[in-house]
Amino acid sequence: PVPDMPIEPADAPGANRLCALAKVDIPIIQAPMTYIAGAQLAAAVSNAGALGIIETTSEQGRADVRRVRGLTDRPVGANIALLFNRD
Secondary structure, eight states: OOTTSOOOGGGSTTOOHHHHHHTOSSSOBOOOOTTTOOHHHHHHHHHTTSBEEEEOSSHHHHHHHHHGGGTOSSOEEEEOOTTTOOO
């Protein structure tokens, strides 16, 4: 798909219930990679039609959650790693 012209989930190759639930065009979910999965990567993945995920266990990750809305209006997820959460 052309980035300026998002396709409807029902029209995408491989579209399924995940696409409808997550409101994405293609059934791909980015892995929440620690220290790599920030606002820029998550926004780029979401802008491409998949679901970008932000890693939130670091201070930078929490800042990225606030920052991502300036980079995309598409759905973006946030990973909360309970194993590392001490709050």
